[in-house]
Amino acid sequence: MQRKITVKTITLLLCLVSFVSFGKNDDAAKGDKKSEIKEYIQHHLKDSYDFSLFSYTTDSGEHKYIGAPLPVILWDNGLKVFSSSNFHHGETLAEVDGDYYKLYHSKIYKTDAQGTINYDEDHHPTNVKPLDFSITKSVVMIIITGLLMFFLFRGLAKSYATNGGIAKGFGRFFEPIVLYIRDDIAIPNIGEKKYMKYMPFLLTVFFFIWFLNIFGLTPLGVNVTGNIAVTASLAILTFLLTNLTGTSDYWKHIFDPLGDSMPWYAKIPLYIILIPIEVLGIFIKPFSLLIRLYANMQAGHIVLMSLIGLMFIFKSWLGSPLSFGLAFAISLIEILVALLQAYIFTMLSALYFGFAAEEHDHSEEAHSH
């Protein structure tokens, strides 16, 4: 009953909010703001060539950016390295060794001296995109996270030696998590015998994803784990580790799932269907990892940013605090999601490693049958 009333109140408030805000703003200005926010969110979700903390517009209408430029590394008939400050946040062309590059929708295109962008019929640019190995904002965050993890866990590991096997210092906070990953993720899924082989990967991937997720929620807001290239890289490593360490039992399970339970001629028609499914499964498993992490983090950022954007659209005493409250609640949920996604990625990786590492005790099985 209480719940119903609360829901009703919120609905009423929402109606009121929309009414109030409609009354205040004219539609044109609102549409403008909306597209601006949409643009902003789009921009935020993408990687960036400079580490900008925030930007503002001066009274004279000039865009000012606070942050640091990062090196751009291109491979275009030779290695080309220059500072991203040359782009002036997409406002000017960067000229290197007689070639012109333009930053257009967060991507670098090769252009002529005037910076013309040619479009095809779907309004996609047809300009050449040089191979891009730039140290982007995401790469910087990966390096920062890597350094943080290294010093944190190196310190923790050292403290064991100096303190008689008992963790000391700030790293102590992470010891239970390491033990949890060992006792509740690695050992149950992989088994007592082989888990040590996979532990370094599981621990690294867990803390890497978790820390990057948390960094994504800080005001720095770097959406690294919501980038498909990053999640793809992690998933491919899981894929490689699974299949390169696969035992003969693992491969037998894929190519001969029925085993000795029926004669070979009976298996042929079944295997025409079964084997492709099993082989597809090898690829689908890591692919699901990739998409899950990417979509979760991406969606979290979109929702959070949209709610923050709503504050500026409503611009009312009722709507803005409400969307602020919602944004706050979503932030709390996102903190949980940050941990949860790291956990799920690690858990499923461990599960796949468990499949790869499984070894049936054939003699024992033969006895029991």
Place this chain on the structure above:
Amino acid sequence: MNLLEDFSIGLFFWQTLLFVFLLLLLKKYAWKPMLTAVNDREEGIRNALDSAEKAKLEMQNLQADNQKLLKEARAERESMLKEAREIKNKMIEDAKDQAKEEANKLVVQAQASIQSEKKAAIAELKSQVANLSIEIAEKVVREELSNKDKQIKLVESMLGEATLN
């Protein structure tokens, strides 16, 4: 948003490179020493618990042993006391026997000496009687020396009477 278009080869390259580097670095310098330390610690705790359990068992054994020893000691004391009592009784018995024997010996000796004393006394008495009789006889002889025949007759009769019993 087109996913494939968003896919940045550069970021993929850096991510893979940096992650693998981080993985190898952490494996060598953090995870391995950490997990070894934790495993060692857990092993240590397990061993400590085991040895505590063992010590407890040993303690119990020791206590049982002590109890047993105490019991044995008590039994020994008991038996020693009994033995002592027996020895005491035997000694008393022996002493009594010896005393009786000694007393018997003394009695026998006394009887023997009494016999010999008696014999000596009788011999003395005999000599005394003889002396007395001689004295009497002297007196009688002196008085009756006149009548010699009578005298001799008398002495002869007297001597005849005084034959030693």
